[in-house]
Amino acid sequence: MTWKQVFTSSVGQKLTMGLSGIFLILFLIVHAGLNACIWAMDGGVMFNRAAHFMGDNVVPRVLEIGLFVFILLHIIQGLMLEASNRSKRGTPYAVSYGNRGSKWYSRSMGLLGTIILLFLVVHMVHFWIPSRFTGVAETTLPNGVEVHDLFSLMMATFQENIGVVILYVIGCISLAYHLAHGFQSAFRTMGVHNKRYVAMLKAIGYGFSVIVPLAFAMMPISMYFGWVK
Numbered sequence: 001m002t003w004k005q006v007f008t009s010s011v012g013q014k015l016t017m018g019l020s021g022i023f024l025i026l027f028l029i030v031h032a033g034l035n036a037c038i039w040a041m042d043g044g045v046m047f048n049r050a051a052h053f054m055g056d057n058v059v060p061r062v063l064e065i066g067l068f069v070f071i072l073l074h075i076i077q078g079l080m081l082e083a084s085n086r087s088k089r090g091t092p093y094a095v096s097y098g099n100r101g102s103k104w105y106s107r108s109m110g111l112l113g114t115i116i117l118l119f120l121v122v123h124m125v126h127f128w129i130p131s132r133f134t135g136v137a138e139t140t141l142p143n144g145v146e147v148h149d150l151f152s153l154m155m156a157t158f159q160e161n162i163g164v165v166i167l168y169v170i171g172c173i174s175l176a177y178h179l180a181h182g183f184q185s186a187f188r189t190m191g192v193h194n195k196r197y198v199a200m201l202k203a204i205g206y207g208f209s210v211i212v213p214l215a216f217a218m219m220p221i222s223m224y225f226g227w228v229k
Contacts, residue, residue: 010081010084013077013080013081013084014081014189015189015190016073016074016077017074017077017078017081017186017189018185018186018187018188018189018190019070019186019190020070020071020073020074020077021074021182021183021185021186021189022186022187022190023066023067023070024067024070024071024074025179025183025186025208027067028212029212032212032215032216034047034050034051034054035047035215035216035219036215037049037050038151038154038219038222038223038228039222039228041228041229043151043229044139044149044150044151044152044155045141045142047150047151048139048141048147048148048149048150048151049141049147051131051147051148051150052141052145052147052148055131055148071120075113075117078109078110078113079110082109082110103180103181105177105178105180105181106181106185108177109178109181109182112174112175112177112178113178115170115171115174116171116174116175116178118171119167119168119170119171119174119175120171122167122171123168123171126153126157126164127150127153127154127157130153131148131150136148136149136150136153137149137152137153139151139152154219154223155223155228157220158219158220158223158224159223159224159226162224164220165220165221165224168216168217168219168220169217169220169221172213172214172216172217173213173217175209175212175213175216176209176210176213176214177209178209179205179208179209179212179213180205180206180209183201183204183205183208183209184198184201184202184205187201188201
């Protein structure tokens with residue numbers, strides 16, 4: 001398979017989607033673990049220390065570039081596959097099987113992906129752009145190191161506007177349904193077809209699609225209601 005076929009053929013597009021999907025799943029695990037530091041109840045010290053480590057070291061910064069590349073690949077290939085699938089469907093079936101043929105979220109990956117993309121843009125405006133370009137107020141850690149006070153930025157973002165909290169929850173719900181299909185689909189694309197392993201991947205995928213988005217959703221909710229200090 002040539003490089004052109006990797007990005008243009010049906011098999012190549014699915015392979016790219018699978019690889020980028022697995023990378024993004026790993027990113028979600030790291031991101032959720034880092035953000036979970038807000039529940040340390042230490043005024044954001046642990047969270048700010050972890051965020052500083054991720055932003056001030058070479059390896060995480062290089063991986064950040066890779067993350068953006070994989071996100072773009074995932075979006076572009078997803079849109080291309082969605083357009084290709086729609087063109088192949090042509091005339092709809094005389095009988096609609098609904099969820100008996102496939103789950104609604106597996107048929108709505110394009111829509112869910114679009115909602116997640118819009119959510120991602122808002123998330124970057126709120127946190128990534130300030131931390132990288134426009135500036136964030138600084139705080140001093142117990143060891144005397146000056147770091148960006150992203151914890152206070154999160155508190156201000158979520159405590160002042162319930163609409164922002166609702167938007168983030170909607171984004172997390174969309175992510176949950178996207179993962180419910182995308183998790184096991186990514187591994188099946190990479191060649192996992194054994195029935196036992198597929199069943200295991202489905203179980204892990206459903207658990208992952210609930211736990212990780214729920215953790216993300218609880219972060220703005222916790223800050224809005226003052227459960228985090």
